[in-house]
Amino acid sequence: MSAKQFTSVWFREPRKAASPGRSREEIVAAAIELLDQEGLDGLSMRKLGAKLGAGATSLYWYVAHKDELLELVYDEVWGEMTMPEPEEVGWRAAATALAYSMRHVMLRHPWSADLLGRLPALGPNAMRVADRMRRMFRLAGFEGMDVDYAGSTLTAYVYGKTLPEIAWNSAMADHEYDADAMRAMVARAAKDYPDMLERMNMDVYDDPRAIQAVAFDFGLVSVLDGLERRLAT
Amino acid sequence: MSAKQFTSVWFREPRKAASPGRSREEIVAAAIELLDQEGLDGLSMRKLGAKLGAGATSLYWYVAHKDELLELVYDEVWGEMTMPEPEEVGWRAAATALAYSMRHVMLRHPWSADLLGRLPALGPNAMRVADRMRRMFRLAGFEGMDVDYAGSTLTAYVYGKTLPEIAWNSAMADHEYDADAMRAMVARAAKDYPDMLERMNMDVYDDPRAIQAVAFDFGLVSVLDGLERRLAT
């Protein structure tokens, strides 16, 4: 119906670059600070304006709407992801390092989980990582579209695994954590499934963070093994 | 700080079950209808009340807050996921079927992507799927915590892969899709990376849905191969 073309912040020239007023950089930095402190719900145009000592709506001069601001902020997240040059360490070590870096950046900025996979990743930092990842998988031996497929398999795993971790962490941060109470609750939900109840006796609920770390590595190794297997055939 | 215990709709008795007034089932059904029509942003307590011919705030008698309503709705999503009995078809066929079913349910209810991984999955339908998945991976040969790890590897992949698909689809639905314009835009973003530009000539942008389907299968096979490899060692 709507004839609007798809667009993105990255395709609009920023308003005059430098000059007197506020800059995009300043706004983005303040936004990230607010996000780290208060989460995604804590970022409102009004609060951000106030933080910058500006009127509630003055940000609309720099940014067409809130989503553009989020696109900007989102690319900063990509900027924090680090990864060795695949040519130097080999593809598998590079892939492992990238996966861990993605996970740590997400855990450090829990709000980023709500942006990942939802916003177009067309900023310069996202591009840099995407390029490195492509080179990594070509080095491994993938060709044509398989390079893309391998890349999205890896990122899908990392993302899909880390997001629930973040949700769990934040639910736990908002509440008093009590391993036994938790166990009792889950046991109640699982009461009809003897096979699930067996899990209750394990130490899953005593040190959830440690378990999460082991689980992440287990899956990562599996995914990389699976990709490696495709190269062999 | 807050001493509140973690809780969930599933741990509060529903208000008197049957009886005259509205029922949870009725409310949940209306909520899903609204969600399918207007997406997550389209679901407000006021609109849902109106749809049920009730005052804006009468829903608060059935549900403590909006998140509880979402937990209820979320479990319906799990209820739509189908999966053969692993004992009958073998673990790998069952895992493949489950993965595809998850993907299809998510694509059918795009709003569910915002709930998956974010809300605790403690409802009866979620439990049923979780139990079947556990039995599936035990049948495969996993033991102890590895059963969990294998399960969360699979769901992480499906979820992490499908969510960006949904975001892409909805961005495209809101805009006029033009393969060449899209190509030009991405090319511009990738201008510094010759390796990425090479991709532009492929047919990625001509039939995105078909490519997504192939990509999903590629990754799924890889993940299952990787899990299978762990069993061998």
Place this chain on the structure above:
DNA sequence: ACCTGAACACCGTTCAAGT
């Protein structure tokens, strides 16, 4: 060129009051 304030059309949630 940059910023402001008022205004519009929304939210979720609480709560005293009604039947």
Place this chain on the structure above:
DNA sequence: ACCTGAACACCGTTCAAGT
């Protein structure tokens, strides 16, 4: 037991007006 309406404290965004 169930539902209502008014009220509170918020949202994103538009826009005419100011400097």
